[in-house]
Amino acid sequence: MGDSGGARDGRTRKAARLIDVARLADVSRATAARALGGYGVVTQETREKVAEAAKALDYRVNDLARSMRSGKTLTIGVVVADISNSFTLNSIRGIIDASGSAGYQSLVLNTDGDVRREREAVRVLREKRVDGLLIVPASRLDVGHLAGGRGHGAPVVLFDRFIDDLPLDSVVTADFEASRAAVNLFVEHGHRRIGLLLGTAAHHGHQDSEPHDTVSAVRERARGALAGFADAGLAVNPSWVRYAGSVAPTALAAARHLLSQSPRPTAILAGNEEMLLGALAAAEEIGLAIGRDLSLIGFDDAPWLAVFRPPLSVIQRPTYELGRRAVSLLLSKVGGNRRSESIVLPATLINRASVASISDH
Amino acid sequence: MGDSGGARDGRTRKAARLIDVARLADVSRATAARALGGYGVVTQETREKVAEAAKALDYRVNDLARSMRSGKTLTIGVVVADISNSFTLNSIRGIIDASGSAGYQSLVLNTDGDVRREREAVRVLREKRVDGLLIVPASRLDVGHLAGGRGHGAPVVLFDRFIDDLPLDSVVTADFEASRAAVNLFVEHGHRRIGLLLGTAAHHGHQDSEPHDTVSAVRERARGALAGFADAGLAVNPSWVRYAGSVAPTALAAARHLLSQSPRPTAILAGNEEMLLGALAAAEEIGLAIGRDLSLIGFDDAPWLAVFRPPLSVIQRPTYELGRRAVSLLLSKVGGNRRSESIVLPATLINRASVASISDH
DNA sequence: TTGGCAAAAGAGATCGATCTCATTGGGTGT
DNA sequence: ACACCCAATGAGATCGATCTCTTTTGCCAA
Incomplete structure (x- = not known):
């Protein structure tokens, strides 16, 4: 009320600082900090006095100043290539939960690849x-x-993808094995013309050869599929392999291309959600029934798959767990652990009803 | 190499600070700051000398210190109730793009409602x-x-939802009108038994009355639907109205409940993506064909809708644009604009093929 | 009463970048 | 030759919390 116009009247002027609290409680900054921070020795009475002043001024610590002094921000940065797909989204959940319960904030930035x-x-x-x-x-x-x-010591952990020549820790899925298992499943069902629809960076077009700069996850899936072909003694037909930018129109175009080959593949392994959607759209265009005329396996489970008919077979990755493990590894390095580590978690092939049996071969 | 063990040998010890650059360039901190910051007056020669030193030491400014001094962080905080649905995701894209091109970082936190x-x-x-x-x-x-x-002056803009008694700026969709239009469409097709499946906070169960604490978006959708009923002179049947937590099992249970009424609704307006999925799953369970036995309109377009059959009619909100507008409004307030503003953007009803005509009524 | 000692509190430095306000120097005009 | 001016640079303060290192206070025993 009758505040005589000091710099900070506690109304709406400026945020209260520690020194304002100290002044109101009639103690020094050091004492106020002790009382609020719960360290050092403070009288019960002083503690209450300070707490009261802090409440009266609606004091909030300035985290910038604190971080500056302590040298720690209690924040981890998360840089993802694409937030919008189910895989990343669930992983981010795991990351946020795990880091949060360790007292860390997560700063998520998206790069769109x-x-x-x-x-x-x-x-x-x-x-x-x-x-x-x-x-x-x-x-x-x-x-x-x-x-x-x-000197920029902030440790780095790679997520979902590793870099061959860089000794950085990573947490990834066993993409090679998953992909190979999918091809094996196709083969077991009699398929010998198996198409590969691999998703790459969004800005790419589509082509039949591996783009020069392909991330490990995609490479591993391609290699795994090739291993699956080899297991069955199948040769690779380049016109049944398509690399496409992970964006709806490109995925569709690539899928169309695959399905317009003759002979066309009887089965397609779709490297991610966009590719799966593209394959479905292209198949529908030319009237191919999934699970009968065309077999299909996708990567990553998604909510809408619960209602899609026929039920689609997919490779399910432990998204949430990957996120948790990555945070746990990262924080151990933040804590000073120098040991280098690469974590690989297995994926699960869930065979629903999109893989048909082929009798004649 | 022969570094005599000073505190910072530029190898891997500590990150270089401005003062380290200044020392190496043999100038003062002030001059180094001027050279690097491109303000004030500096000789071309000095500028280069400093730039060289900075590069040699791999200098990066400490944003904490800078923000501390300037009082600005060039960062906005984004707090969303649920990152995982298509609506939020696209909005976040708009937010990040808009804030990014204005020189601001976005800090996105998820609360799960x-x-x-x-x-x-x-x-x-x-x-x-x-x-x-x-x-x-x-x-x-x-x-x-x-x-x-x-004094915690950081301006706040509400997104997608407003608060009745709080004079906060907001950017929302015209949910009332959208919902009413959907009901009108049902009515035009002869429907008189119209179900409402409204998504609420994830931790809720499902019930037929409006939960005590329901956010504006849901309320508006409910009110809009009711207005639609009134337009057609229809009475509200409480057993055709269901509020459900936005999580798959609850949505499914609620949808089952709706469809087990007798008489059961011939049309359902689903308040969000989860509700739409729940309705689809429940309809399938009892063998109702969408677009024939049961009509359906959902909120928000999603990528998978492109391949779902029959094509589902949905209310499409201008997600990306909402995000951009919100940022633009927020930044204008950051810039000091005091004028209070509430932006309402219209939604579009896209009628695909999930609304059937009912001949007898 | 006074020494001693521990408990409580204060003073001041620190983190790193920036910015205001000197200060230095070289040059020019008369 | 001297004053003056401007270009270029440096010194030091500032932002706010924390923490170390004093300094003060209070209490008890001798």
């Missing part, structure tokens, strides 16, 4: 002095920004 | 001194944390 944005994101996060970085790298080759420069 | 987590998220973001907050509030009643306390 663009290395430039990724570089920028990493720079910003390092400038914000995050304590650690979890990265789904967009590129296999352009990786200079991943390993922190001199 | 839990007010406690929301309060915590807002507290953390305020402590991190974000310049503004974009919030999808989880509750209509527990809102004390939304209006920043005294």
Whole structure:
């Protein structure tokens, strides 16, 4: 009320600082900090006095100042190539939950698979002095920004994808084995013309050969499928293999291309959700019934698969758990653990009803 | 190499600070700052000398210190109730793009519709001194944390939901009108038994009356539907109205409940993606064909709808644009604009093939 | 009464970048 | 030759919380 116009009248002027609380409680900053921070020795009476003042001024610590002093931000940066697919989304849930219960905030940035944005994101996060970085790298080759420069010690853990020549810790799925198992399943059902629809960075078009810069997850899936072909003594037919940017129109175009071959594949392994959607759309266009005229296996389970008919067979990855493991590994490194580690979790092939048996071969 | 063990040998010890750059370039901190920051007056020669030193030491500014000094973090906080649905996801895209091109980072936190987590998220973001907050509030009643306390001036813009008694700016969809239009469409096709499946906070069960704490978006949709009933002179049948927590099992249970009424509704308006999935699953269980035995309209378009058969009619909200507008409004307030504003964007009813005509009534 | 000692509280430095306000220097005009 | 001015740079303060290192206070025993 009768505040005589000091700099901070506690009304709406400025946020209260520790020193304002100290003044109101008539103690020093050090004492106020002790009382609020619950360390050192403070009288019960003083503690209450300070608490009261803090409440009266609606005091909130300035985390910037605190981080500055402590050198820790209790924040990890998460850089993902694509937030919108089910895999990433669930993983992020795991990441947020795990980091949250360890007292860390997560700063999630999306790059849409663009290395430039990724570089920028990493720079910003390092400038914000995050304590650690979890990265789904967009590129296999352009990786200079991943390993922190001199002294930029914030540890890095790669998520879902590893980089061959970079000794960075990673948490990934056993994509090779999953892909191979899918092909094996097709083969067991009599398929010998098996198509591969592999999703790459969104800005790519579609083509039959592996793009120069393909991330490990996609490579592993391609290699796994090839291993599956080899298991069955099948030769690879390049016109049944398609790499496509992970965006609806491109996926559709690539799927159309696959299905317009003659002979056309009788089965398709779709490398991600977009590819699966593209394959479904293209199949429908030319009147192929899934699970009868065309067999299909996709990567990653999604909510809508529960209502899609026929029920689609998919490779289910332990998304949430991957996220948790990645955080746990990252935080152990934040804590000083120097041991390098690469975690690989297995995927599960869930065969529902989109793989048909072929009698004649 | 022959570094004589100073505190910072530039190898892997500590991140270089401005003062390290200044020392190496043999200038003062002030000059180094000027050279790097591109302000004030500096000789071309000095500028290069400093740039060289910065590069040699791999210098990165410490954003904490900078923000501390400037009082700005160039960061906005985004608190959403549920990242995983298509609506939020697309909106976040719009938010990130818009804020990014205005030079702001976005800090996205997810609350899963839990007010406690929301309060915590807002507290953390305020402590991190974000310049503004974009919030999808989880509750209509527990809102004390939304209006920043005294002096915590970071402006707040509500997203997708408004709070009746709180004079906060908001950016929302015309849910009332959209919902009414959907009901009108049902009515035009001869439907007189119209079910409502409204999604609420994830932790709720399902019930026929409006939960005490229902966010504006859901309320508006309910009211809009009721208005649609009134337009047609239809009475409300409470057993055709179901409020359900937005999580798969609950949505399914609620949908089952709706469809087990007798007489059962011939049309259902599903309040969000989960409700739509629940309705589809429940309809399939009892062998109702969508677009023939049961008509259906959902809220929000999603990628999988492109391949679902029959094509489902949905209310499409301008998700991306909503995000952009919200950021633009928020940043104008960050910039000092005091004018209060509420933006309402219209939704579009896309009628595909899930609304059947009923001949007899 | 006074020494001694522990409990409680205060003073001041620190984190790193930025910015205001000097200060230095070289040059020019008369 | 001297004053003056401007370009270029440096010194030091500032942002706010924390923490170490004093300093003060209070209490008890001798």
